[in-house]
Amino acid sequence: MITFGRKLKHLRQKNHLTQKELGMAMGFPEDSADVRIAQYESNVRIPKEDLMKLFSATLGVPVDVFTVPVLSDPREYEVASFWMHELGAELE
Template sequence: MPVEVRDLPVFARRLRFLRERAGLTQRELGRRIGMQENAASPRINQYESGTHVPRLETAQALAKELKVPVAYLFADGERLARMILAYSQLSAAEQEAILREIERGNRVG
């Protein structure tokens, strides 16, 4: 019985989503982060199936290639993941202003 996408670990789900959104095959993504041609597709497949979790350095390379913060790949809730993406797209000044608000304990919005 195949595993449902929603039942996969967070990292696996997000990696697959981002790769497909970028229009890349597993082999292409692996090659772009420096994996050997013959190992690229099987290794990315293992990450997307939840069989293996990559080392931090590999996760960082994947995130950089897919243009997201590495924390997005591991965030354990959808709201937090969305916040990470939104925050990462702000300017440094905007990030600082939001951080100050949060640290003061004020609600944003």
């Protein structure tokens, strides 16, 4: 599964921001802004809901981009397909 940190790093780079620039845009102190973002990108820290919303707003994406799991392993697709078939009517 693609982690929060990997999603954050991709979106930061896509927006041509350094870790320090993103951290400062988030309101973190200048002297620790890059360290905080590095911690989130390496999954040492996982943001709470309010900070997750701020990341979303700052990077211009819906919060679901961060919170909805993204499958990345073929087994995950197989299992998801199984459950979609088994529970299809309940999922609609």
